[in-house]
Amino acid sequence: MPRVIAYTVGYGGRQPQDFLDVLEQHGIETVVDVRLRPDRTRLRSFVRANEIGKGIERLLAERRMAYVSLIELGNPFMDDDDWRPRYERLMASAGEVLTEKLFDIPGPLCLMCAERRVETCHRWFIAEYLVQHHGFAIQHIP
Template identity: 50%
Template sequence: MPERREFFTIGYGGRPPEEFVGLLSAHGVKTVADVRIRPERASMGAYTKARTPDKGIEKLLGDRGIGYRSILELGNVFLDRGDWPVIYHDLMERAGDLLVARLVDLPGPFCLLCAEKRVADCHRRIIADYLVAHRGWAVEHIE
């Protein structure tokens, strides 16, 4: 089994940007792994992936010394379906190693980012569960 790593998850929904980056900093997060399917369409401007890194989420994080990576392949393409948790879980079980491959080399500790504030409502929980079960990693959900 690969080396044990610790990582976090967070949702920005309803959080002011300063609270959000404060939580990341307090937990020692070095890199945010954005697992949104369309980060350029965030409803809150500070969390939008802008065309250039001097704006939006990359600026917000960069100003605090936190790196940013968009991991589109981990986005929830099934979100419009009521049974998305079951389908997304099945996808992770079938193709998880391919989907999480870019997380392995991220400077850590890293944090999975999505919009939903509560992890119970978000696909990042399924990604985290996969990493714990299949990689032996440890997760803390920042709520």
């Protein structure tokens, strides 16, 4: 069975057009937003707006990319000092349920969060889960 290739990216510190260029260079068709609160960000281009045609959905539509928000993959522990082990335990115990929608999303897909460095973001744990349990090949976009 061929491995599913997926990417991860953080938009922090990127200008909207640079963000789109990076996604396009990697052939991304669907961006999967794994933020717990996609409706809250200081960067209006990356907000999940209440109206179609605004925010991140409008931005991605400029390059014919789809947008899917999976808040269930968000990090409910992000304000805690011990968020890493807690999120890792969450993925270990509920990963199948939390990731099941990913398998119906057209790819190549890219998990997106705010933190640019994957080492400081919960999307690393999602990616590791997909590698270990479903044979995904993951590329983290710097």
